[in-house]
Amino acid sequence: MDAEGAARALGELAESAAEAAAALQGAPEPFLRDLANLVIVSPPMLDSLRRHPDWILWLRRRHEAGWPGGALDLDGRDLDGLRAHQRREYVESAFMDVAGLRTFEETVQRLSWLSDAVIAAALRSIWRASENDRPADLRDSDAPEGFAVFALGKLGGNELNYSSDIDLVFLRRPEPLSGADDLGFFTRLGERLIAGLSQPGPDGFLYRVDMRLRPYGETGPLVPTLASVVGYYESWAEAWERQALIKARFVAGSAELDRRFSEFVASYTFARHPDDSALEELKRVKHRSEKEHRRAGERFDLKQGWGGIRDIEFYVQYLQLIAGSQHPEVRVGPTLEAIRRLAAARALLAGEESQLSLSYRFLRTVEHRLQLRALTPDVVLPEDPREVDSLARGLGFEGARRGERLRAVLAGHRRRVRAILERIYLTPGYLHLDEREEELAQLVTERTPRERVREILARYGFQDLDRACQNLRLLAVGPAGRILPHAERRAFLGFAAPLLEVLRDSIDPDRALDNLESFASASGNRVSFLRSLASRRAHLERLVNLLAASNLARQILVRHPEYFDYLARGHHLEAERSASEMKDELAGRVAEAPAGQSAGEVVRRFRQRETVRIAYRDLGGLGDPLQISRELSALAEACLGVAVASSALGAPDSPIVLALGKLGSRQMHYASDLDLVFLYDDASEDANAEDRVRFARLEDSRVERILELLAGVTAEGVAYRVDLRLRPEGASGLLARSWRSFVEYADHYMRPWERMALVRCRALYARPATAERWRRLHERIVYRFGWDDASLGSVRHLKRRIETEKSRETRTQLDFKYGPGGIADLEFLVQMLQVRHGAADARVRAPEAPAAIAALEAAGALERDAAAELVAAHRFQRHVENHLQLAEEWPARELSRESPHLARLARSVGIRGGSPAADRAAFVSRWELHAQAVRRLVERYFYGAEQ
Numbered sequence: 001m002d003a004e005g006a007a008r009a010l011g012e013l014a015e016s017a018a019e020a021a022a023a024l025q026g027a028p029e030p031f032l033r034d035l036a037n038l039v040i041v042s043p044p045m046l047d048s049l050r051r052h053p054d055w056i057l058w059l060r061r062r063h064e065a066g067w068p069g070g071a072l073d074l075d076g077r078d079l080d081g082l083r084a085h086q087r088r089e090y091v092e093s094a095f096m097d098v099a100g101l102r103t104f105e106e107t108v109q110r111l112s113w114l115s116d117a118v119i120a121a122a123l124r125s126i127w128r129a130s131e132n133d134r135p136a137d138l139r140d141s142d143a144p145e146g147f148a149v150f151a152l153g154k155l156g157g158n159e160l161n162y163s164s165d166i167d168l169v170f171l172r173r174p175e176p177l178s179g180a181d182d183l184g185f186f187t188r189l190g191e192r193l194i195a196g197l198s199q200p201g202p203d204g205f206l207y208r209v210d211m212r213l214r215p216y217g218e219t220g221p222l223v224p225t226l227a228s229v230v231g232y233y234e235s236w237a238e239a240w241e242r243q244a245l246i247k248a249r250f251v252a253g254s255a256e257l258d259r260r261f262s263e264f265v266a267s268y269t270f271a272r273h274p275d276d277s278a279l280e281e282l283k284r285v286k287h288r289s290e291k292e293h294r295r296a297g298e299r300f301d302l303k304q305g306w307g308g309i310r311d312i313e314f315y316v317q318y319l320q321l322i323a324g325s326q327h328p329e330v331r332v333g334p335t336l337e338a339i340r341r342l343a344a345a346r347a348l349l350a351g352e353e354s355q356l357s358l359s360y361r362f363l364r365t366v367e368h369r370l371q372l373r374a375l376t377p378d379v380v381l382p383e384d385p386r387e388v389d390s391l392a393r394g395l396g397f398e399g400a401r402r403g404e405r406l407r408a409v410l411a412g413h414r415r416r417v418r419a420i421l422e423r424i425y426l427t428p429g430y431l432h433l434d435e436r437e438e439e440l441a442q443l444v445t446e447r448t449p450r451e452r453v454r455e456i457l458a459r460y461g462f463q464d465l466d467r468a469c470q471n472l473r474l475l476a477v478g479p480a481g482r483i484l485p486h487a488e489r490r491a492f493l494g495f496a497a498p499l500l501e502v503l504r505d506s507i508d509p510d511r512a513l514d515n516l517e518s519f520a521s522a523s524g525n526r527v528s529f530l531r532s533l534a535s536r537r538a539h540l541e542r543l544v545n546l547l548a549a550s551n552l553a554r555q556i557l558v559r560h561p562e563y564f565d566y567l568a569r570g571h572h573l574e575a576e577r578s579a580s581e582m583k584d585e586l587a588g589r590v591a592e593a594p595a596g597q598s599a600g601e602v603v604r605r606f607r608q609r610e611t612v613r614i615a616y617r618d619l620g621g622l623g624d625p626l627q628i629s630r631e632l633s634a635l636a637e638a639c640l641g642v643a644v645a646s647s648a649l650g651a652p653d654s655p656i657v658l659a660l661g662k663l664g665s666r667q668m669h670y671a672s673d674l675d676l677v678f679l680y681d682d683a684s685e686d687a688n689a690e691d692r693v694r695f696a697r698l699e700d701s702r703v704e705r706i707l708e709l710l711a712g713v714t715a716e717g718v719a720y721r722v723d724l725r726l727r728p729e730g731a732s733g734l735l736a737r738s739w740r741s742f743v744e745y746a747d748h749y750m751r752p753w754e755r756m757a758l759v760r761c762r763a764l765y766a767r768p769a770t771a772e773r774w775r776r777l778h779e780r781i782v783y784r785f786g787w788d789d790a791s792l793g794s795v796r797h798l799k800r801r802i803e804t805e806k807s808r809e810t811r812t813q814l815d816f817k818y819g820p821g822g823i824a825d826l827e828f829l830v831q832m833l834q835v836r837h838g839a840a841d842a843r844v845r846a847p848e849a850p851a852a853i854a855a856l857e858a859a860g861a862l863e864r865d866a867a868a869e870l871v872a873a874h875r876f877q878r879h880v881e882n883h884l885q886l887a888e889e890w891p892a893r894e895l896s897r898e899s900p901h902l903a904r905l906a907r908s909v910g911i912r913g914g915s916p917a918a919d920r921a922a923f924v925s926r927w928e929l930h931a932q933a934v935r936r937l938v939e940r941y942f943y944g945a946e947q
Contacts, residue, residue, distance in 0.1 A: 006036035020053035031063045034099035041394040042372035074121035079196050083203040089114050104361045108159040120252035126192045146173035148253035152213050156247035157333035163371040165210040174227040186223040216918040236915040239278040240285045245269045247333045270324035300381035302367050307414025311421045312360050323347045359413040443472050460504040471517040507907035512548035522558040542620035550886045556608045563609050576631040582638035599646045600709045604716035610635045625879035633666040647705040655680045657764040665760040665847045671885040673723040678703050678736040703735040746781040752791040753798050758782045759831045760847045783838035808894050817893040821931025823877050825938045837861045849874050873930040883908045
């Protein structure tokens with residue numbers, strides 16, 4: 001120890017308070033030496049002793065008495081009292097640890113024991129404080145009833161360190177409280193306990209609480225019932241969650257819940273030898289964790305780094321799962337005790353017990369010294385050589401180049417630990433073993449017992465196990481049920497494992513497999529087709545998600561398997577295609593179509609192929625939601641353009657095509673109608689009435705041909721449904737209107753809501769002079785209309801009627817379009833702001849919502865935070881609506897909150913909660929978060945006083 005540094009540290013402590021100086025006066029030399037070492041190693045302990053100088057005398061007396069034991073009596077203390085008591089116990093534990101008076105095992109046991117006592121005392125304190133909030137049948141209970149706290153991780157294993165998070169799981173009794181909000185009360189109790197443990201006081205906070213290991217993670221209920229937890233583990237839990245239960249241990253609360261859950265954990269965790277897929281899943285999770293925590297350079301991460309603490313713990317727990325079913329004695333929480341028992345059970349190779357124990361003790365001791373420096377969860381060796389030297393000195397390294405020698409010792413431990421781990425962790429990812437191939441072979445023979453097949457398939461996330469089995473057998477042997485030759489059998493088994501893995505990770509394994517089988521059967525040679533797919537993992541993943549998301553995509557691919565080759569070659573997948581590019585290609589196809597193939601058929605097939613391509617990009621994450629909507633709009637614009645050109649047949653110049661709604665704003669989804677208005681130039685001034693009528697009929701006939709090309713029903717279905725109801729006089733009006741009659745209607749009869757609908761209007765295929773003519777008219781009839789209180793009020797009145805008459809949102813159902821804060825709310829809000837500010841600022845006249853919102857913010861019509869909320873909500877709405885329409889095939893706007901389709905929709909937009917129920921809950925939470933923000937802005941800007 002640095003004598004000069006020790007004297008300086010003790011001098012600073014003595015000068016902090018007279019009581020401190022008195023306690024140090026005449027103290028035994030060993031006590032002063034060890035105290036000086038502590039305050040040098042741990043500045044937070046020095047701060048605690050300065051703040052509580054009476055602790056020095058208490059510590060001295062404990063030292064002189066030989067550190068007598070005894071139970072901790074924390075009952076009756078408030079949270080500040082618990083914080084002070086915990087910090088004092090930390091001072092004693094750190095003193096004895098640094099002085100070498102306690103072993104590593106004794107130190108972590110003491111810290112864990114202290115945590116148990118603090119959590120139990122905090123729970124009792126909060127329980128007493130909640131007396132008036134308790135249901136009637138619990139008000140007379142002095143101790144917590146129906147609620148229990150379990151620990152996992154380091155606390156569960158009784159090996160807590162100085163700055164560990166504590167991994168907790170709360171449970172409540174399965175019996176509902178009569179006449180009480182069972183979930184609500186226990187959730188509040190759990191929240192108060194977390195707050196009490198986590199919030200700081202004069203002596204800091206007690207513990208950082210991590211609840212993410214509970215069933216369903218962050219999206220699950222904070223305090224689930226015992227029955228729901230058991231159901232979760234038996235039905236949904238992943239392999240790593242079963243592994244985590246090795247360290248599950250009761251801490252506080254109901255003894256009855258302790259007994260029942262502990263019995264379940266004991267029977268579930270080690271009930272059977274884990275199968276290969278579970279073991280490989282554990283390795284995959286470990287590998288993913290390593291990638292997430294990999295740090296640049298050569299810095300030592302003692303916990304997550306290569307050959308670190310986590311490697312030892314993973315290796316030990318992995319072997320415990322394997323050996324635990326046959327050797328009950330290895331079912332223990334503490335890592336060092338588990339190592340000893342695994343060695344006794346001959347689960348470790350020669351030399352592994354001593355090496356793992358030695359490395360674990362050393363790495364954990366270094367971790368403790370790092371954390372004592374600031375009481376933070378520090379696990380990375382400092383880069384500053386002076387800090388490393390100081391750390392080495394605190395660990396007992398003497399002489400010159402202490403820091404370098406510490407690094408060398410750490411490197412040796414890490415290298416040896418990793419070499420041991422490689423025994424089971426040879427390569428990251430999945431290891432496809434012959435045993436697994438044999439297991440998969442059982443899926444394709446009728447001789448395998450049904451329960452065995454169901455057991456295998458359940459691991460891959462299938463819900464309808466019998467149908468999944470049927471589809472797999474169809475993939476393997478075809479409808480005739482022929483026996484595969486050995487070579488084909490080996491080929492099938494070679495790609496069956498990666499295929500099942502991809503299906504398991506898809507947005508809906510059942511639907512994906514169902515549609516994949518239909519697709520494979522249309523390809524002819526199933527095995528050859530699937531083998532080619534399995535060789536391109538990324539392509540297989542995208543295709544499987546496409547088939548899981550859309551029956552329409554499956555139908556198109558089955559009818560036109562050549563489109564699969566188009567996708568496989570990667571044409572136009574990385575970037576979105578423009579309307580002009582697609583229009584040129586489609587026009588060429590129409591011109592080169594063989595005899596007997598109509599232009600309408602060519603348009604439909606092109607639209608189907610491009611729709612599948614865009615959906616493939618969408619589900620594969622190759623384009624963001626706004627890009628996908630733009631590309632769907634560009635596709636519609638291309639098809640419409642070719643239809644307009646093909647409709648001429650000797651007619652005058654092309655009509656002026658006005659695109660409104662989703663096409664006009666470039667936010668089409670997969671099932672969008674085309675909202676169109678057709679205008680034509682007036683007949684010549686000298687034309688008589690009869691010629692004018694003939695001219696109008698000619699234009700109407702041309703529109704009819706366009707409608708037939710796009711919306712006529714053929715063997716290939718329709719290209720697009722066309723909606724002309726936004727034209728003057730709506731459904732009762734002419735299909736095409738002359739420019740003069742349209743202007744007259746706009747000047748004298750057009751209602752405010754019709755003008756607002758024109759905000760999202762674009763003139764398509766117009767020559768420059770015509771485009772400029774429309775721009776001037778559009779500005780006049782929309783933005784310079786003279787929006788006054790009456791006209792704006794009529795729009796608000798219409799909006800209220802829509803909310804009352806069309807919204808189908810309920811407590812059990814979401815209405816994505818007309819529900820509060822839904823798509824219609826955002827569109828009405830943006831368009832209202834555009835017509836109010838468009839006269840003064842031309843930038844806000846953009847038909848696309850994102851551009852309009854940005855312009856409204858720049859113009860001062862929207863605050864920055866409001867604009868950001870609208871852009872985020874719009875992007876999420878586009879993502880959801882795109883995938884909803886892709887899944888439903890027909891225009892849909894609502895889903896039950898409990899619908900299985902909602903879970904698939906959630907996963908398709910990147911929300912994964914760990915189970916269908918958790919997926920639905922997480923999706924609803926995010927939708928409602930955006931909807932609440934949008935509705936708040938609607939009330940403020942659309943209905944509110946800020947006009």
